[in-house]
Amino acid sequence: MGTVFRMLNCRGVSTRRIATAVDITQGRLYDYMSGKSRVEKLTVFEQIADAFHIPGHLLGLARRSWEPTSTAPEHQHADHPPPDGDDLAAVEHFRSADRQTGGGRLYGAVVRHLSDRVAPRLVDTGSGAQVFAAAAALTEMAGWMAHDSGQDTLAERHFARALPTGPHLG
Numbered sequence: 015m016g017t018v019f020r021m022l023n024c025r026g027v028s029t030r031r032i033a034t035a036v037d038i039t040q041g042r043l044y045d046y047m048s049g050k051s052r053v054e055k056l057t058v059f060e061q062i063a064d065a066f067h068i069p070g071h072l073l074g075l076a077r078r079s080w081e082p083t084s085t086a087p088e089h090q091h092a093d094h095p096p097p098d099g100d101d102l103a104a105v106e107h108f109r110s111a112d113r114q115t116g117g118g119r120l121y122g123a124v125v126r127h128l129s130d131r132v133a134p135r136l137v138d139t140g141s142g143a144q145v146f147a148a149a150a151a152l153t154e155m156a157g158w159m160a161h162d163s164g165q166d167t168l169a170e171r172h173f174a175r176a177l178p179t180g181p182h183l184g
Contacts, residue, residue, distance in 0.1 A: 015046055016049055018062060020047050023047070035065030036061045036062055052119065060075060067080065074123050101132055102147065102148055105148055105152060108124055108155060118158075118165075120159060124152055124156050124159060136149055156172045157169045
């Protein structure tokens with residue numbers, strides 16, 4: 015969340031406005047932004063999503079009440095899976111965010127994306143090799159994030175799954 019706060023601030027949103035929107039002190043906000051503390055309360059995620067109209071899925075939340083339901087891109091519907099290029103872009107976004115936050119903080123989001131968006135298409139005959147590349151990259155990333163969080167047994171399971179996924183790249 016510190017990354018989100020820094021991004022908002024870099025885009026011209028004052029730290030006072032951010033702190034007020036989330037109902038925290040500016041000192042606490044600076045601790046989040048500098049990485050001295052991490053946001054652990056779900057209500058903070060919900061408040062920032064609602065205050066700045068950040069779609070819930072971007073913060074690991076359910077669809078927010080103010081989000082439109084009918085304007086979702088066509089490829090997000092179950093009968094129109096996203097093109098493979100979207101998966102590879104997601105991998106890059108997760109890598110970039112992980113470099114900024116580190117410590118496995120995005121583990122849940124990576125695993126959710128992998129299981130909800132990528133895994134169902136691994137058995138679809140219409141999927142290309144890129145979906146396997148994305149699956150392998152995300153699974154390996156989840157392994158490193160689990161390792162960074164001190165969950166080496168979980169990391170080992172991710173690494174074991176990532177290895178056989180890669181050879182399908184043809």
